[in-house]
Amino acid sequence: xxxxxxxxxxxSVPEGENLVLNCSFTDSAIYxxxxxRQDPGKGLTSLLLIQSSQREQTSGRLNASLDKSSGRSTLYxxxxxxxxxxxxxxxxxxxxxxxxxxxxxxRGTQLTVWP
Amino acid sequence: xxMVIQNPxxxxxxxxxxxxxxxxxxxxxxxMYWYQQKSSQAPKLLFHYYDKDFNNExxxxxxxxxxxxxxxxxxxxxxxxxxxxAAMYLCATxxxxxxxxxxHFGNGTRLTVT
Numbered sequence: 001x002x003x004x005x006x007x008x009x010x011x012s013v014p015e016g017e018n019l020v021l022n023c024s025f026t027d028s029a030i031y032x033x034x035x036x037r038q039d040p041g042k043g044l045t046s047l048l049l050i051q052s053s054q055r056e057q058t059s060g061r062l063n064a065s066l067d068k069s070s071g072r073s074t075l076y077x078x079x080x081x082x083x084x085x086x087x088x089x090x091x092x093x094x095x096x097x098x099x100x101x102x103x104x105x106x107r108g109t110q111l112t113v114w115p
Numbered sequence: 116x117x118m119v120i121q122n123p124x125x126x127x128x129x130x131x132x133x134x135x136x137x138x139x140x141x142x143x144x145x146x147m148y149w150y151q152q153k154s155s156q157a158p159k160l161l162f163h164y165y166d167k168d169f170n171n172e173x174x175x176x177x178x179x180x181x182x183x184x185x186x187x188x189x190x191x192x193x194x195x196x197x198x199x200x201a202a203m204y205l206c207a208t209x210x211x212x213x214x215x216x217x218x219h220f221g222n223g224t225r226l227t228v229t
Contacts, residue, residue, distance in 0.1 A: 043222035101212035
């Protein structure tokens with residue numbers, strides 16, 4: 001069964017810092033990996049989607065990389081701002097057997113950026 | 116331009132009183148999912164529909180049921196809510212069950228059980 005782990009669980013930084021959030025997964029048989037943002041009490045907003053054949057995706061100040069063979073992804077946030085404060089979740093989509101089509105989530109990294 | 120809409124945003128029910136959460140989509144996607152997310156935990160898949168084909172996760176309690184009367188709507192029924200069922204319930208859609216298509220989530224319904 002696929003297991004997704006995110007570290008750190010929480011991160012508190014001053015505004016302007018560059019950040020790296022980590023995600024690891026146990027089964028490399030995935031279609032893709034998706035990073036989400038979740039504000040308190042709200043649903044999930046998709047940030048970036050990396051297909052299994054891709055190495056990275058960028059959107060504005062966000063850059064996500066994928067190393068499928070080692071089961072790792074990182075989300076890089078450049079020049080962090082207080083508005084970036086949220087929980088960031090990564091999820092992988094299973095490719096085979098009982099994992100087929102299912103999205104498996106980590107618990108998230110709770111980010112606080114203070115002015 | 117909300118594409119996955121969940122109603123209500125907040126739902127309060129009494130212990131043991133049946134409750135229904137609803138989800139609608141304007142994306143015409145084939146697949147609809149229901150996830151349960153408890154505080155500080157990862158979202159957990161309860162079940163999903165591929166078109167009208169219902170797929171229940173092995174560890175989803177019998178207390179949880181779902182209906183999909185048409186492509187656009189999907190409902191989550193909790194027959195006898197317990198205090199442990201208090202959570203955020205997230206609906207998501209996807210064009211296909213496999214392949215590289217992303218999941219699109221609604222804003223969720225936060226369920227409180229008193």
